[in-house]
Amino acid sequence: MNLVGYARLQDSLRLSAFHLNRPAKIQPVTRIKRIGETLTVPPGSAPEPDDLLGHLLFALKHEGINLTLLAQALPQIPAARVEAELVKAPNGIYLRKACFLREAFTGEELIQHSPVRGAFVPLFDPDLYVTMPGERNSRWRVEFNGIGTIAYCATVERTPEIVALLDYDILARAQHFMRSLPTGMMDRAINRAYLHETQDSFAIEKESPSEDKARKFIQLLRQAHEGIPLREDYLVHLQNATISNPLDMAGAFRHEQNHLANGLQGAAGVTYVPPDPDLCRELMEQLMALGNSAPGRIDPMIAAGIVSFGFVFLHPFMDGNGRLSRFLIHHTLCRAGALENGLLLPVSVAMKREERLYLETLQSFSRPAREFWDVRWIDQGQYSFEFTGDPSIYRFWDATSAVRFTLEMAKRALEVELREETTFLENYDRVVRTVNEAYDVRGSDLANLVMMCLTNNGKVSNNRRKQYQYSVQPEVFDYIEQVTQMLLDQQAQQRPQDKSGH
Structure with a gap:
């Protein structure tokens, strides 16, 4: 078998995880390098096939941090095996990372024969990942700098596309554009943006809002500027404000299993199953804490993408999750103080125009997650759900595609939607003035x-x-x-x- 690193761990220990983007494999090459979507490894650089700790350390060094796999693999590697490696290399960077994570995941303290020396090392390489100011563990001299906590963490790779979008500084450009408008035009453009954001957020859910529904949702969007911290009662209030059927209004986060379906009969029609209610509630507490703190600690657009998509993947309500997830983009940007004077980036308008790409971004998580559920159809509308995976697939998720999509839609909202709103108003003024003269x-x-x-x-x-x-x-x-x-x-x-x- 030629699998190395994470791929070897996943195969040998039968770990629950999504498909690896770049699996490592032994190939006839002279050095470790990426060829296509594979990390190719010379035979002499690969650990012995049955050396699981060796494969884990290889993965940490060459493949980055995959907390989903690490959370499942590290508890299965005997403490004695890790401690023996510590005797040989007590200050090894990747071994220290492994020890820190193993203790965090198991609560079992490893035996240190001598204290760790040297500088603190970041768990996530800041050159490869978007990171937050971290918490330092003095025992292993490792800094946890992930976006979240050891109980719930999103990873965002610093891809060329994301770096370019961040350098573009969408929020600063949006502020500059709105300030450049003639007196009175800014307020009118923002009002039209609120209206179209509302209409298209409903349209994504295949709904057409009544005048009363639209007015309530516009009020909701404006409320984002109040910067209210995320709490369960506040999210319940927001959910109630987006729902017209009183029977669908929540009183708390859900206490039953829900799912998404595509209309096909039976279990084949179930397209996504979010975490069970207990895990959902636990992770929502983590997500709310992240949503309240992250906007001031990382780029607000990145925080917005993580909070929005993280929310919809947890699906804490039986209805209204989609509209609320898009509202949370605005809420997160406002929490960061990134939108002044009531400014709104009409991202839902951009998402509606790029609906296929929006669906693909959602499915990059929902499709592989669905594979870890055994769904049985009982009778009309009734199913049984058995989770066959590991909770870590919901705890630790790759938010790279979600963040990229959010950044792309914010850029489009600025360059296309907001400019079209102002062009429309300028045209309106010119036509009215010309007709009035005649x-x-x-x-x-x-x-x-x-x-x-x-x-x-x-x-x-x-x-x-x-x-x-x-x-x-x-x-x-x-x-x-x-x-x-x-x-x-x-x-x-x-x-x-x-x-x-x-």
């Missing part, structure tokens, strides 16, 4: 007709012409269309020039 039209009628014409690609529908036939002259309808289409055509011709100019 005709005397009641203000409210003109406002409605121009708004409808702009949203209908420069056409006033026959229904609208009939609706306003007794208060607006027939030639006004044609003039509104003419002015609007001329303006839209001019802007369409300018777009290629704008792109080539950047």
